[in-house]
Amino acid sequence: MESMLGACGAGRGGVLWVSGAVASGKTALLRAFGARATANGALFLQATASESESVLPLGVLGQLLLGADLPEADAERATRLVELIAKDAQRHGTPEVSPALAMKVIPELCGTVLKLAEKRPVVLSVDAVHHADSQSLDCLLYLARRLDVSRVLVVLAGNSGFPDGSQQLQVDLLRLSGVRNIRLRPLRRQGVADLVSTLGPDLAQGRKLVADLYRVGGGNPLLTQALIEDQRISDAPALVPGDAFAQAVNTAVYRSDASARHTVWGLAVLGSDGSLAELVEVLGTTREAVQRGLRALNEAGLLDNGRFRHEAGRTAALRSMEPAHHAHLEARAAQVLHEHGAAATVVVRHLVAAEPVDAPWALRTLLDAAERALADDEIELALTCLHTARDSGADARQSLAVKAELTRAGWRVNPSAVAQNLPELTAAALGGRLGTRHVDELVGHLLWFGKVDEALDVVDAAEKHGAPSGPDGTKGPGLDNTRRWIACAYPGRPGSVAARREGTARHDDAAHTGDLTRSPHQRTANLIETVLEEADDGVVVRAEQILQSTRLDDRTLTALVVALRCLVLADRLDKAALWCDTLLQEATERRVPMWQALLTSAKARMDLRAGRLAAAEESARSALTLVPAEGWGVAIASPVTTSLHVSTALGRLDEAAAQLAVPIPDPAFQSPDGLLYLQARGHYYLAAGRPYAALDDFHTCGDLMTRWNFDLPALVPWRTDAAQAYLSLGDDDRALNLAEEELALAGPGRSWVHGVSLRVLAGALAPRQRLPLIGEAVEILQERGHQFELARAIADLARAHRELGDGGRARALARKAQQLERECGVPAPRTKPAADTGSLPGERPWNAHDTQGAAVELTDAEMRVATLAADGYTNRQIAEKLFITISTVEQHLTRSYRKLAVRRRADLASRLSFVAVSCGGEEGVHGEGCDRLRAV
Structure with missing residues (x-):
């Protein structure tokens, strides 16, 4: 570049084409060269093209000339010519101008530049030339053909690998003599190490850091500098891309060609599992266009073999999109993946981020994915799927199913968060519009909140509308057993005793069928009825059978907790604690808060x-x-x-x-x-x-x-x-x-x-x-x-x-x-008992001075009540003798117990009699407390 500048000063101009991937250092190189050119006495005129101004006629050339310190006459002429082109384009309503006018204006503008070069060397620098308007490109080509005997050096920088208007300019230029091409390549490892030494001298100069920077940044100077800045801020032992890296990715994306920009967005939406064919369908373009964009992005260091080098790059690319466009791409990705037979759990991750998809398959996919997520204990994903399904505009029947599933999933986290769905589901169940499984779950939710009458109404409606009672869909004892379960859970409800007795009779009549063939709730209801009769070893065996043969899930949790309680009632705390710890560990590993809470409460009772x-x-x-x-x-x-x-x-x-x-x-x-x-x-x-x-x-x-x-x-x-x-x-x-x-x-x-x-x-x-x-x-x-x-x-x-x-x-x-x-866990008493007192737990040794202090603390009213209580009077008798209420007697006794450090009424006599001895003996303690006691 310095050689061409020297040749330009000697009267041999030329064109220098600087190409490279996005953010590969072209702009920095042009700025550094401009500083040297200016230091050598050249007139440095610079312009930067942009995509938004690519339709502005002579926009780039106008930047070069109108922003320079030109002689007044030259400046006026350049301004007049640029405005003339702009008015012609505005009159036609297109960015194109009439050929005749262009042939008149372009020579005049280029003549202005050549005239300036007669006084001193002129360097025209155009960055991002791939975004330049066609009229400015024509001017640059016009100049390039006339530079052999002039002192004008044209330096152009553009992205490589992108099909745009500058491609034809590059082809035309390379056929001319005096045109040179410089291609900027990504940094090598040594270049990355040099950047670390320059920008982060305080960072550890280890091979691992350089290797990580090279792996994540791909040798791209912009990305690598951002990573170094993030590392300096975080000071973490490992490389952690942060805000600077995200901003650098955003800059690189928007500096890219529109086709490459949409390619990186589509790839970010699809993720690493998307195929090339799926990416092409999502973008709605050609395979060749996508492959060209992928090559350019690989060269820029954003991708490696068509995949993001780091998840932070993908996240930054997603954030760089407008929300509406992001939602549109997610919807396209969901549809394409569904058509390609992807799993529901894959498709649904796009549906939840997409704009509303009004298609039957979308709702089915969301519900299937929610069911799968619940089976895998991914509660947050299940809730997200169901919330998306709820907002998808489903019909009334589908909306009920969604709310029922949402209630089931939300119950695992916090039942109060989904309680607002119960009235609508109850109304649907009473009208026969709710499925059998959802009816069963609804009954459990209603019982949870104490709505026993509503639960029974739902059971009645299920029978009325012909809901199947047995687990195989046939008429059977299913709803009858639901009534038995309600009777066991709420024995205080009117009719529960009769329902439980009828259930016991049916259980006895059908005992030959074998208890193990029944559902956990049926077997637990039978177990409760057995416990009421006699908590013998048979109860323990049957409770353990339920615990061994029942898998922990939403429908069996209550039955398992009741089986644990039956072990407690049978006085087998060891077995109950062992089973409870096992179930609690499983609930913790599966990360279900409601299960953990119920089992932890059961453990507390044990x-x-x-x-x-x-x-x-x-x-x-x-x-x-x-x-x-x-x-x-x-x-x-x-x-x-x-x-x-x-x-x-x-x-x-x-x-x-x-x-x-x-x-x-x-x-x-x-x-x-x-x-x-x-x-x-x-x-x-x-x-x-x-x-x-x-x-x-x-x-x-x-x-x-x-x-x-x-x-x-x-x-x-x-x-x-x-x-x-x-x-x-x-x-x-x-x-x-x-x-x-x-x-x-x-x-x-x-x-x-x-x-x-x-x-x-x-x-x-x-x-x-x-x-x-x-x-x-x-x-x-x-x-x-x-x-x-x-x-x-x-x-x-x-x-x-x-x-x-x-x-x-x-x-x-x-x-x-x-x-x-x-x-x-009972804390030790504040004063340790003396070795020879034989004090009991909760008591402390008493001496005369202690007793006097306690007596002083008692008020007259407390002393009178305590003395009468110590003499064997009941609270009612004390109230009648002292003309006070029973509640007042209880309050005085409560305070007396605390002050005298006794736990029960029988201990009052020994305490107060000790005070009497201390106050009346030769060495008795005299004072206000003793006077009160004598008065009583």
């Missing part, structure tokens, strides 16, 4: 029953994190109940009260979960010093369970719970009767109910009579693995030994009980 309080609390919290509370429907009672039990057992009554603020839907109290919630709330009231409120909840449990024919101690031992409340009130006789009744109802065996009931029964007896009962309770609870109940039983055993004067035995048992409590 941990609670086993006494693993910290684990139970964590599982309950995790369940509500996986699916928010509004998505749980009536099942919200399950994790809330566990949290309420744990907070109460750990003495965190404020947290327990917060759990009571979580709204529980009314239909939940027609289900077993509602019974468990009432039981947990009763224990909270009992711990808070409100025994009458606790009794109300426990007796409500009893009334409901009796009415439902669901009186199952293994589920809720309400008699034992009520007995504990009566013990706190000093009513030992009622406590004794209820505990004995619970033991009789529990039947033979050594279940956890026996252990708990024996411990409570012992509380109503004298210390010496307690020992054998509590000892048996300890054996049972230890054998069954109920750690927290075991700790309570051992603590009661220690208390009995202490009351009998066996301090050494009491201290040893108290330490063991405390150790068990710590293992369950």
Whole structure:
């Protein structure tokens, strides 16, 4: 180039053609050469053609001349000639001008350039000449034929490999003498390494970085520089294309020829799996045009063998499209791939990004792909397919099917998100317009949200409209079994007892057909009915058969959870935990939040029953994190109940009260979960010093369970719970009767109910009579693995030994009980018990000064209530004696329990009597607390 510049100064002009792929450095080369030409005294005139101005007559030549510092006369003449051509084109309404006018104007304009060259060398530089208008190209060719004896050097730069108007110019120029051609090639590895040294001296100069830059950038200077900039910003150990690379791809795409630009867009839409034939059909062009575009893009470094070098390049190419054109290409790709027999999961990825495709095959493809995605646990893809199908303008029947599938898929993530579909689906089912499978799923969704009556109406409508009952499409017990399942899930609904009994009779009549041939829901309904009769080893075997033979999916999840609960009711916590962990691991691996949440809640219940309080609390919290509370429907009672039990057992009554603020839907109290919630709330009231409120909840449990024919101690031992409340009130006789009744109802065996009931029964007896009962309770609870109940039983055993004067035995048992409590998650007391006190779990050693402090803390009203309670008066009697309400008595007792650090009414006497001794003895403590006690 410097040689040609020197020859130009000596009077031998010429033409230099600089070609190369898109963004290969042509513009940078022309700028550098222009600086040298200007430094050597030449007049450097430059222009850059653009695709948008390619129809503007003399647009490029106008840039060269009108932007230069020409003498006034030359500038006026050039302006007049360019405007003359523009007016002629405007008059004809086309970019073409009359040949006669062109033959007159072109020599004059070129003469202006030649006249300038008489004074000093002139360099005309035209970048992107492939976009130049035809009149400017004619001028350049006119000049080229007259440069042998002039001081004019024409430097033209254009993209190689693109068919455009400059191709003919290049052919004509190469036939002339004095024309040179420079072809810019991609950078080699050494060139990439030099760029790194220049632009990123702070980057690690490793071979791997250079190799990665060469592989991703293809030796294209623009792309490689962008990658270096991204690497400097990210400072990541591996090459990560970022925003600079995306912008460079966008620039390269728009600098390309229109045909190549559409080729790269079509390739980006089809992805790496698209064939050449499919790409040609998507673009609606010829095979030769596509191949030419692919060659140019390969040379530019954007592609490698017709494929993007990096996924970031494809993503950037997609982003460079206008949204409307992108959607159109996606629709074309979907149709072409469908016609070529591509899989639905492939076609659908284009349909979801396309403009609406109004064709029957499109809706079928979306539904098929959603079904396949759900089978593969790709929930997000399934939901995307179904949302696209919903918005595709399907007819009413198809729209119902889409909403039913959308409800099924959305339920896996959060049922509340698809609850708005239930009214329309219910109306369709009642009108007989919903398919059998969707009816079955709808019943499950309605039950989930406690809409039992609507679920039964749907079952009635299915029978009325002739929906097949059996799984093979024939009339059979299918809908009858649905009714049985509803009766088991909601035993509190009117008619549930009769429905369950009828189902049991049919089950007995058809027992010879074999339980394994039935559906999981049928078998689980039978199992529940068996549990109500007797939770024996047969229940365990049948529950495990269900768990072994049933695959986890949307339709079987509830049956599997109920089978786990049956193992818990049969007191086989070890087996239940093993199966629950197995199912939970599968649900986690398959990434289904609703499955994980339900199984985690079931695990929380098992941990609670086993006494693993910290684990139970964590599982309950995790369940509500996986699916928010509004998505749980009536099942919200399950994790809330566990949290309420744990907070109460750990003495965190404020947290327990917060759990009571979580709204529980009314239909939940027609289900077993509602019974468990009432039981947990009763224990909270009992711990808070409100025994009458606790009794109300426990007796409500009893009334409901009796009415439902669901009186199952293994589920809720309400008699034992009520007995504990009566013990706190000093009513030992009622406590004794209820505990004995619970033991009789529990039947033979050594279940956890026996252990708990024996411990409570012992509380109503004298210390010496307690020992054998509590000892048996300890054996049972230890054998069954109920750690927290075991700790309570051992603590009661220690208390009995202490009351009998066996301090050494009491201290040893108290330490063991405390150790068990710590293992369950109960925090250690703030003050460690003295070695010689034999303090029980939850108690602390008392001395005179401690007692005085506690007495000072009690108000006069609290002291009066606590003293009367310690004397054996009931809350009602205290209220009558002091002329206050029962609720006020309960509140005073609650605060007294906390201040005196006692857990039950029976402990008040020892505390207050100790205060009396301390205040009245020779070394008694005197002060305000003692004065209050003497006054009482």
